[in-house]
Amino acid sequence: MISWRFYVNIFIMYKILTKDILAPGIFRMDILAPRVAASAKPGQFVIVRMDEKGERIPLTICDYDVEKGSVTIVVQVIGGSTLKMSQLEPGDTLADFVGPLGQPSEMLSEKFEDLAAKKIIFLAGGLGTAPVYPQVKWLHHQGIKADVMIAAKSSGLLIMVEEMKKVAGNVYIATDDGSEGFHGMITDCLQNLIDRQGGSYDLAIVIGPMIMMKFAALLTQKLSIPTIVSLNTLMVDGTGMCGACRVTVGGKTKFACVDGPEFDGALVDFDEALRRQTMYKGYEGKKLYEEQCALGIETCKCPK
Amino acid sequence: MARIPRVPVREQNPTVRASNFEEVCFGYNQEEAMLEASRCLNCKKPGCVSACPVNINIPGFIMHIREGEFEQAARVIALDSSLPAVCGRVCPQEDQCEGKCILGVKGESVAIGKLERFVGDWTRENGIDLTPSGIVPKGIKMAVVGAGPSGLACAGDLAKMGYDVTIFEALHKPGGVLEYGIPEFRLPKESVVRTEINNVVKLGVKIETNVIIGRTVTIDELFDKEGFKAVFVGSGAGLPKFMGIPGENLNGVFSANEFLTRNNLMKAFRQEYETPIFVGKKVAVVGGGNVAMDAARTALRLGAEVHIVYRRTMKEMPARVEEVHHAHEEGIIFDELCNPTSILGDEKGWVRGIRCIRMVLGEPDASGRCRPVELPGSEFEIEVDTVIMSLGTSPNPLISRTTPGLEANPRQCLIVEEETGQTTRKGIFAGGDAVTGAATVILAMGAGRKAARAMDLYIRGLAGE
Ligand SMILES: Cc1cc2nc3c(=O)[nH]c(=O)nc-3n(C[C@H](O)[C@H](O)[C@H](O)COP(=O)(O)OP(=O)(O)OC[C@H]3O[C@@H](n4cnc5c(N)ncnc54)[C@H](O)[C@@H]3O)c2cc1C
Ligand SMILES: Cc1cc2nc3c(=O)[nH]c(=O)nc-3n(C[C@H](O)[C@H](O)[C@H](O)COP(=O)(O)OP(=O)(O)OC[C@H]3O[C@@H](n4cnc5c(N)ncnc54)[C@H](O)[C@@H]3O)c2cc1C
Ligand code: SF4
Ligand code: SF4
Numbered sequence A: 001m002i003s004w005r006f007y008v009n010i011f012i013m014y015k016i017l018t019k020d021i022l023a024p025g026i027f028r029m030d031i032l033a034p035r036v037a038a039s040a041k042p043g044q045f046v047i048v049r050m051d052e053k054g055e056r057i058p059l060t061i062c063d064y065d066v067e068k069g070s071v072t073i074v075v076q077v078i079g080g081s082t083l084k085m086s087q088l089e090p091g092d093t094l095a096d097f098v099g100p101l102g103q104p105s106e107m108l109s110e111k112f113e114d115l116a117a118k119k120i121i122f123l124a125g126g127l128g129t130a131p132v133y134p135q136v137k138w139l140h141h142q143g144i145k146a147d148v149m150i151a152a153k154s155s156g157l158l159i160m161v162e163e164m165k166k167v168a169g170n171v172y173i174a175t176d177d178g179s180e181g182f183h184g185m186i187t188d189c190l191q192n193l194i195d196r197q198g199g200s201y202d203l204a205i206v207i208g209p210m211i212m213m214k215f216a217a218l219l220t221q222k223l224s225i226p227t228i229v230s231l232n233t234l235m236v237d238g239t240g241m242c243g244a245c246r247v248t249v250g251g252k253t254k255f256a257c258v259d260g261p262e263f264d265g266a267l268v269d270f271d272e273a274l275r276r277q278t279m280y281k282g283y284e285g286k287k288l289y290e291e292q293c294a295l296g297i298e299t300c301k302c303p304k
Numbered sequence B: 001m002a003r004i005p006r007v008p009v010r011e012q013n014p015t016v017r018a019s020n021f022e023e024v025c026f027g028y029n030q031e032e033a034m035l036e037a038s039r040c041l042n043c044k045k046p047g048c049v050s051a052c053p054v055n056i057n058i059p060g061f062i063m064h065i066r067e068g069e070f071e072q073a074a075r076v077i078a079l080d081s082s083l084p085a086v087c088g089r090v091c092p093q094e095d096q097c098e099g100k101c102i103l104g105v106k107g108e109s110v111a112i113g114k115l116e117r118f119v120g121d122w123t124r125e126n127g128i129d130l131t132p133s134g135i136v137p138k139g140i141k142m143a144v145v146g147a148g149p150s151g152l153a154c155a156g157d158l159a160k161m162g163y164d165v166t167i168f169e170a171l172h173k174p175g176g177v178l179e180y181g182i183p184e185f186r187l188p189k190e191s192v193v194r195t196e197i198n199n200v201v202k203l204g205v206k207i208e209t210n211v212i213i214g215r216t217v218t219i220d221e222l223f224d225k226e227g228f229k230a231v232f233v234g235s236g237a238g239l240p241k242f243m244g245i246p247g248e249n250l251n252g253v254f255s256a257n258e259f260l261t262r263n264n265l266m267k268a269f270r271q272e273y274e275t276p277i278f279v280g281k282k283v284a285v286v287g288g289g290n291v292a293m294d295a296a297r298t299a300l301r302l303g304a305e306v307h308i309v310y311r312r313t314m315k316e317m318p319a320r321v322e323e324v325h326h327a328h329e330e331g332i333i334f335d336e337l338c339n340p341t342s343i344l345g346d347e348k349g350w351v352r353g354i355r356c357i358r359m360v361l362g363e364p365d366a367s368g369r370c371r372p373v374e375l376p377g378s379e380f381e382i383e384v385d386t387v388i389m390s391l392g393t394s395p396n397p398l399i400s401r402t403t404p405g406l407e408a409n410p411r412q413c414l415i416v417e418e419e420t421g422q423t424t425r426k427g428i429f430a431g432g433d434a435v436t437g438a439a440t441v442i443l444a445m446g447a448g449r450k451a452a453r454a455m456d457l458y459i460r461g462l463a464g465e
């Protein structure tokens, strides 16, 4: 079958320029996408489709280079599409790469004086380090140093620590198993830091798995720190057309792809968001377990 | 002379088609088309023509069909419409051309839509190329936003005038609603939609997918950095409405747009495509328009028992008569005069039912339809595990918000001069659902063509011609 693309005469190839493995099941790629690179802002994301039969998956823009026309993505293998993507190599192409989508981070529209006066901490859980990075880097370019707390299950799953150190103020590490840095959850680490320092922060930006954002936002609320979270809901189009990404924020329904993905952490209905994320679990989940098992991937959550 | 009855069109058996995505209607063959064409009286003052939004010379093309001159018939239609195979299938003919056919007054109107479709299909199947030759390139760049019917029609006409046209499309495939909204069983994608798009491409129009105007680039950047001289906005009305009732964010509640996009654009109904789709055992589709019918019939084909929950009666449904009829034949259950008040969830947050209130029809409202009024104390529950909301759509405000001077009304519809599509900003034209709100394919196409003429005049004006 001839693809319809054959008929369309502007034929853009989203070429994979580089690829490196950051941790087991986590890889980084630079993709050639000049139009996206030229308009990208921290906080925004892209939607990628691997091939003609693939799904549209949302991924945060982790960096961008206007001159090279490239956009950096960091991906964790969790299902069929991300697994397939992990098998691509430099020189291969993606069928579609569209963006930038969503609102840029709120801080981009804040006045410099206001922003500079704030003590900011980023809480990055697992893969969340990747989307945190462009924001910290952007602040760094404005001459503002933000603190960053990076947490993962164990030492081997920590990513982008060195890159982060170059652009952040203090970088704190926490691991669930204590294999590196603070021994415990990111929430314990933050509580500990505040108790020890006695100080406080004026703004927390939390990005990571939904469950981590839920508990982090509960803690920061208790600590009276205004908090922003970045929601990774299910999505289809990413332009406001389908409503798959609906979340309740402050009692109102919002579309994460156009109103977000960043929202006030104190207002998000996390339990609903967590529940909605599982919508297709039975459907894709089973297939995924089998595939991961077959490939012997470490993160395999196979019930076997 | 004994009058020949309207030639019936062959269709897939309802029980068979209820479980496949093949086209429902087979259309006429040559003999059937010629016979049906012979029923047309070739009226001096044809009512049909004035009731067609683009005023196709209906008796003109039908007379050619009658004589077996199908290519000439195609050329007559091509003067006014660029999408005959599409409009012949999806136009609400009973309200338009066929609604004013003289034969309809005393019996059955000429099957204008089916004849138009026949010509469109015949042209494609016989590889007839209607691309005009000898287009003289003007070397002037024109941009079109959105590759739906309005954008494709506008781009096609501009290209015929010699302009260098690029369409920017947000999704990964061109076609707009033709691709993501209207299902395969009503409008085949590979054959019909792709050919119509390909005809536009053959004129030299470039289509760049994955470009969201307002995000990837702005309209001002198209003017200032990319050298476009005028822009047509045909971005449609893609934003779904919800009712705002309790339980709408439960797992198992979808907008019709999400459900249809997963199935049509992403082809979830085909095993080898990766996008998942959820359809439970018993589905309630809320609404009574074409979109509701499409969602319901799709859910049916995916194996569910489907109820259409509508607050008026079947008679008042805005959907095309043919679609309601087909849905009914296939086994869709119509729960008339009933309006949801909340969606009920189980302990895990999945839909378990829908709570409705009975309605009665009251006085006619501004639209002439009877206003439904709630019957107090008549609430009841329907047990379902999926709810598909199909309450209409509105235009996406992205473009008006990111283009200074481009004004929209409170319903987010772009404000234009009716005859030209001229917006509140110089050099920017608009048409289709982006201007009218959700309407029809033929109106969108007509608006695109009108705007193309106005854009040409605008460019000539700039050049001082
Ligand atoms: C705005 C946004 C930004 C994102 N940024 C990144 C990023 O930078 N890097 C990255 O690796 N991932 C990111 N994600 C998540 C990513 O989109 C999903 O991991 C991906 O779609 C999964 O596809 P899959 O086919 O591999 O898995 P699937 O087979 O689709 O899913 C596997 C399991 O994960 C669940 N799941 C599916 N999608 C999501 C999701 N969006 N969030 C949480 N669980 C999900 C499913 O319910 C399923 O059970 C982002 C999501 C959003 C909405
Ligand atoms: C399910 C369904 C069934 C229907 N059935 C019928 C029917 O039977 N008969 C009938 O006559 N009509 C029907 N309609 C209505 C008809 O399809 C529309 O009126 C018509 O498609 C409008 O055409 P358009 O070109 O204005 O917009 P659309 O077809 O909506 O196309 C707009 C295009 O613009 C793109 N776009 C949007 N924003 C941007 C942006 N910022 N940048 C770039 N691109 C953008 C969109 O992705 C889309 O491809 C139906 C509609 C639906 C949803
Ligand atoms: S375009 Fe539509 S209204 Fe016009 S003649 Fe064809 S079917 Fe009838
Ligand atoms: S009104 Fe009917 S009979 Fe008369 S020209 Fe039109 S289609 Fe033919």
Ligand code: FES
Pocket: A234, A235, A236, A237, A238, A239, A240, A241, A242, A243, A244, A245, A246, A255, A256, A257, A258
């Ligand atoms: S992803 Fe479709 S509306 Fe947000």
